[in-house]
Amino acid sequence: MARKLVVIGAGMATGRALEHLTEGQPDGWDITLFNAEPRGNYNRIMLSPVLSGEKTYAEIVTHDDAWYDQQGITCRFGERVARIDRAAKTVTAENGDVLAYDKLLFGTGSNPFIIPLPGHDLEGVIAYRDLEDTQRMMSLGPDNRVVVIGGGLLGLEAAAGMAARGVDVTVVHIMGHLMERQLDEAAGYLLRKALVEKGITVRCSANSKEILGQEGHVRALLLDDGTELPCDLLVMAVGIRPNTALANAAGIATGRGIHVDDQMITSDPDVLAVGECVEHDGALFGLVAPLYDQAKVAAQTLLGQDAAFVQRELSTKLKVTGCDLFSAGDFAEGEGREDIVFRDPARGVYRRLVIENNIVIGAVMYGDTADSNWFFGLIRDKTDIAEMRETLIFGPAYQGGTPPDPLAAVVALPRDAEICGCNGICKGQIEDAIAAGASDLGTVRATTKASGSCGTCTGLVEQVLAVTLGDAFVIPAAQSVCGCTELAHEDVRRMIKSQRLTSMPAVWQECGWKTSCGCHICRPALNFYLLADWPLEYRDDPQSRFINERKHANIQKDGTFSVVPRMWGGITTPDELRAIADAADKYAVPTVKVTGGQRIDLLGVRGEDLPDIWADLNAAGMVSGHAYAKGLRTVKTCVGTDHCRFGTQDSTGLGIKLEKELWGAWTPHKLKLAVSGCPRNCAEATCKDIGVVCVDSGYQISIGGAAGMDVRETELLVQVPTEEDAINVIKAVTQLYRENAKYLDRIYKWMGKVGFDWIRERISDDPDERAALVARFELSQSLYRKDPWAEHASQKAESYKPLANLSLEAAE
């Protein structure tokens, strides 16, 4: 006689289990199938193509009514199981029907996780789980706006599907890059770029605060930075939780999911479970491959055959047309691992392999995943790759193939990429000039003006020559930034501007970086270039800064720090001096020194005391002096007309104003200013980066002085009649320096490269350009003109303390 099997849930796992079971014993089982959704089994992972319109629902149905009929399965769709009596071996349906079973199979799946934000219960807030959700999204069109919370696999598929229907979609993701569980930063960058090209707005590192409603319906998502993202529908795709409620109520052992053994049997020998509801050996399952394995094992167990479920390596692909990505294995954690990275900026390709003991243990690929199965095979089979290590990254077809091309980044540039910013010359114009006969730098300069002004794009023009002429042109050796790249600083700055590269992974990818995350030489330079060029888009990365700028103090040889509060224009008060003296006492500061920049240095402060000493100095009205910064240091002054019998202008007052306007600004190297009240020049203004000498008729501004390893006198840039003019000229020069100089070049070095005349033309001869530079400086300062000490003391103090203190534990 046929045994009675009750199945709870018609999902992908139970569907597959029923196939195996009915094939194995066509008449052995009397099967009843409950499903809460009012339909039978369909291929849930294909909902995304249905949403995007690439498939219809009918195409993804895996078992239709005829199939259930043929197998003699009693379908109770749209019905839930109310309870289970394991002693009597019966289930009770919602309508009160009691059914006996010999074996019970759980396939209750999972529930989408809804973040309990205020407003999560508003109408129009949905998950992405079933056909109803999909149809809800399919009903939207170009007039609608949607916010998707969650930049994982499911959220991005939902976003891309709706974007394909013309919907205005914004993805909000809490982490720094998309799909952070499957992808590294670089692949996350390429994915983001592809989605943005599809018209999707992507906001990473964004914290949702509240869902705003109007008359019970969702109106907008509010982020914790105050941004409101208006929407007609809000989709939460932040993860799933195994649905264990019914199993729990029946007294079956559960943890995060329903516990099963290798035979898919739960704590009750007559109850089995498969799919997303189970927990096996501590793991949960969301991808389809292991669910099918479980289904097969469960069927074999019911058939009385020996079978055991084994967890396998998994790989992920995203079902979004045009976003070709692949991730498999483990690309994190563990010692003794090594990276092989390959980037082809021309094709938007990124590949990274993680190797341990000559075995590939993880792979991330973007752009070209044709070889992904081969790499997955290497991971799964633990193939020894020692023999093919050198060429492994190029894939199976290239064993013994060609090395990467150092000119790839320039080859990849489109014809309309601007190479020479001064003269607005694009790559195409240079190529045309070469086609017309120009065969060296001089001719290109003469015919197009490219690299003829400031000259910083010379390296790139030479690379265009090399790419176009091949062996007929030999590039003069330029110093590359560091071992991570072939490009020089000037080339990288040009790429950042012309290709609108606004993040570090973008630069690494588009410039063909050879390492996964740069080094101590390139990262601080890139961090500066990005924040100087894209003050609004780019967020400063403390981990790419030298310790002094990361901890806003100067490290000393013994690991302690020096603390220099700002004294605006060198002016202080008895109260400030008392507060400094008190702080020196309180924190047992061993050395107190007057600096050359007219302020006081407290040397020998312990790193963990920094936030406290800052808080004390802040309380007395003092702020950071940025004595550690590649940025504005001080504006040295003499006493000027206030006291001096020779003074022509209020040099102290101007110094204070300048310092208040410029403080907090980051520059390629340190920036020191001085204002002298008369040509006797007591403030030594003519050996500063920027100096002002007051005269009766106004202010002489000169630049490019030095008084360090090199000693140089400044060159007179311009004389202006008013303080306001002087301040604007200095802001404009500072901004021009910020936008164009190589990292770690002082103004005099930069001047030597671009030429003093090039700077003067832009500042003193062209009022429009000067105004534009001032406006860009002001935009950046609106974010950076603030006290980092106050910010760190109030928000980051904990990070200055030891992670743990084990010194108090008794040592045996």
Next chain:
Amino acid sequence: MSTWIDIASLEDIPQRGARVVKTSRGCVAVFRTAEDEVFALNNACPHKAGPLAEGIVHGKSVTCPLHNWVISLETGTAEGEDEGSVATYPARVEDGRILLDQSFLRARAAA
């Protein structure tokens, strides 16, 4: 026998960053890479005892803040032309928590 002790949450160290753990014999620097690996090293560069925890972390290396020696986080040895090494200690991450091996830290105290 190893005795793992729970030090802190992984999130307490920024990616490509480090923090120190105080012990009775000086500080141990605990590093977190971009890939969320953790490494524990004596917090003193073999060159002039610079505090490695304050260095820039790149790949699986750290650059000492005093004179730019590059130290491998995996082996503790100096990379490139420089020669020298610092002690490394077992460290791992479990359920988002950083664990250090107490027996090694004790051996260090006795050394």
